[in-house]
Amino acid sequence: METRKEPHSVLITGGSSGIGLGLAARYHKAGHRVLVTGRSPERLAAVAEELPGLATFANDIASPQGRQDLADHVRQAMPDLDVVISNAGIQRRIGIAVDNAPWAEVQNEIDILLAGPVHLSRLLVPQLLTHRRPSVYVNVTSGGAFLPQPFAPLYSAAKAALHSYTMNLRHALQATSCQVVELIPPAVATQLAGPGQNHGADPEKFCDAVFPLLDGSRPSVGFGPTAQPDFTESLRAEQARFAAASSRFEISLYQGDGTAGPMR
Template sequence: MATQHKRAVLITGGSSGIGLGLAERHLAAGHRVLITGRSPDRLAAAADRLPGVETLTNDIATAEGRQQLADHVGRAMPELDVLVNNAGIQRRVAIAADRCPWAEAQHELDILLAAPIHLGRLLVPLMLAHGRPGVLVNVTSGGAFVPQPFAPLYSAAKAALHSYTVNLRHALEATRVRVVELVPPAVATPLAGPGPAHGADPDEFCDAVFPLLDGARAEVGFGPTATPEFTAQRAIEHRTFTAMSDRFPVPVYLPGGRPSGHEPRSGEPAARG
């Protein structure tokens, strides 16, 4: 990722897997990198592996944890240029077999969907305020486009995050912050917890996608999520969204973070369609 200045990068879930791999490559490119995670031990191991990386123990599954993270970034890294919403978990439980307490399912939804949406709301204004080019990367999944019966809640959350990412890109189109959706296929990481991992080699994956996360591409895939067939479907979706997105004018961000556009009058019903 070629830049003319040292970038300030925040990667959630950066102590292992894709997050750690991207952190390593950002550091090698000369950028300042802060990674977060829930485990102090895993963050310490990541810091031993990547000299110079900054770490913060933080639980983005809670609104309080996300606010604490945003407050820390505002104090320690106000020049934030790159936000990578990477943290995730995957419960491999089929719908018919899922009898866990609802709190367990809610925890998965909070990490996969609430966290990236909330962190975007908290940190996009910071990224807009300094006026430099920025990149917000939301990590989704091939399962967002082809639902996975072995991980149905994960697939649904990633599909919802894909939808939100498209709208976020639209909202930031007039600014210098670009929104990228990183769409991994199966990658051999600890995502699903203990047990053998399967999928693409994490280093091979990160080597391939890292140079493409500069904001020039709306979506970045690898292997099955970068085939001509897959990208053709995404192009159809993009054309449909573009044709339909202006049916009801909405506020969007302007440079500096000011919202602009149609503000509903008090009592005005929300548009439907």
């Protein structure tokens, strides 16, 4: 992303705790306008009190109407949006053989982790392109997208699908000023999986390390295990294979004004 003198306008989903809150605090401290979302009005109120001037919006990213309501709100409250951090997530830690939860609970996980980010990108990318300024769209995946986790199999599968979609989103936006970044956390000690399930990297150290790298200058950002040379080399090899195969069929891509045009 090109350096701008004026503040960025930043939307962070799942910004009331964990990685989302850590990044929100850093954008806010750096003087940018920040809007965070979450399902709990009480938690959002606490965040707004902790970070005066930060804006909040309560919604459920699992709901199609909730996503539409968020997009409508952003168009009104933050028309100059130029940074999106699609971070909202949950993690059900239960193996396939013993997962007898009602399907609605399972579907909710899929909706938050996959349907939500995909739908939100469809709603927000045209807005990012309207003002024609450089912008960044960040999808938060996981190391589990690349190494399936038996203790959280559906989470791993959804993140793997989001990784694939993020590569295609980047491809679709290649002729525009919107850069697509995949943030790939390893295990980070947040409350993602619920109380008592937090293990992994220190959230503050993680956010300190990745925050300056989310400027659109690189396609993926990792930390610890997901920033090691073997991991990053595997990503580069995957991207090379994708680039070689992506022109097999002619498709339309986003143009700079948000419309679709022929593949270049």
